[in-house]
Amino acid sequence: MNLILLGAPGAGKGTQGKNLSEKFRIPQISTGDILRANVRSKTSLGLKAKEYMDKGALVPDDIVVGMVSDRITQEDCTNGFILDGFPRNINQAEVLKNTLEGMGMKIDHVIGIDVERKELVRRLSGRRVCRKCGASYHVIFNPPVNIGICDSCGSEIYQRDDDKEDTIEARLKVYEQETFPLIEYYTKKDLYRSVNGIGTVDQITKTIVDIIEKGNSNT
Numbered sequence: 648m649n650l651i652l653l654g655a656p657g658a659g660k661g662t663q664g665k666n667l668s669e670k671f672r673i674p675q676i677s678t679g680d681i682l683r684a685n686v687r688s689k690t691s692l693g694l695k696a697k698e699y700m701d702k703g704a705l706v707p708d709d710i711v712v713g714m715v716s717d718r719i720t721q722e723d724c725t726n727g728f729i730l731d732g733f734p735r736n737i738n739q740a741e742v743l744k745n746t747l748e749g750m751g752m753k754i755d756h757v758i759g760i761d762v763e764r765k766e767l768v769r770r771l772s773g774r775r776v777c778r779k780c781g782a783s784y785h786v787i788f789n790p791p792v793n794i795g796i797c798d799s800c801g802s803e804i805y806q807r808d809d810d811k812e813d814t815i816e817a818r819l820k821v822y823e824q825e826t827f828p829l830i831e832y833y834t835k836k837d838l839y840r841s842v843n844g845i846g847t848v849d850q851i852t853k854t855i856v857d858i859i860e861k862g863n864s865n866t
């Protein structure tokens with residue numbers, strides 16, 4: 648099963664992607680995580696991407712599209728994958744469609760996680776992430792047991808630079824202008840289902856699983 652998780656920054660794509668990856672035993676592919684790993688290890692791709700990420704802008708399509716095309720041809724994607732943070736605009740969606748068609752594959756479901764703007768800002772500004780395993784926490788909604796330490800791997804937890812106030816605003820604007828049109832794009836293809844992103848993490852996972860397994864909609 649090939650799944651896309653859509654939603655604004657902070658909607659819970661990473662959080663839900665992790666649960667769905669465990670449930671369906673397929674990898675979660677977060678373009679944000681791959682880009683941040685490249686920034687950390689100072690690859691040429693990472694150095695190029697950083698200037699866009701720091702501003703909250705989208706990294707150019709040719710960089711991101713190449714990265715995803717490489718990733719989905721890896722062996723662990725044979726039974727499917729969960730795209731988290733990709734596609735982010737219509738061009739990326741079109742390239743993805745053509746790439747998958749060339750491989751005899753297609754997208755099966757596009758799940759949009761709906762969260763109002765005020766809550767997105769609350770979630771992004773309180774988000775903390777593990778430097779090593781990428782586990783996501785929230786200072787109020789989902790704090791780690793020991794402050795600053797990851798529950799899963801014991802590494803340091805930090806605040807992403809782009810989760811600071813000014814960059815949050817820029818990223819939400821980019822979402823509205825560039826990513827939001829994908830809802831109509833995938834609705835026309837009859838692939839899109841939206842879920843209410845307010846509720847406990849497990850409740851939302853269950854709603855998504857129901858949609859995937861039974862075709863239930865929660866719009």
Ligand code: ADP
Nearest residue numbers: 656657658659660661662770774784785788848
């Ligand atoms: P995205 O990947 O869409 O940017 P994340 O999954 O990283 O979003 O979630 C953003 C923040 O919101 C994180 O701090 C996470 O712990 C928190 N969060 C995720 N899902 C929920 C939820 N259902 N209720 C409250 N907080 C949540």
Ligand code: AMP
Nearest residue numbers: 678679699700704705706711732733735
């Ligand atoms: P995320 O972790 O999904 O919030 O992404 C963090 C940042 O990485 C974004 O603000 C963009 O700069 C960049 N990024 C992630 N995914 C994409 C994508 N599909 N296209 C372009 N830029 C991306």
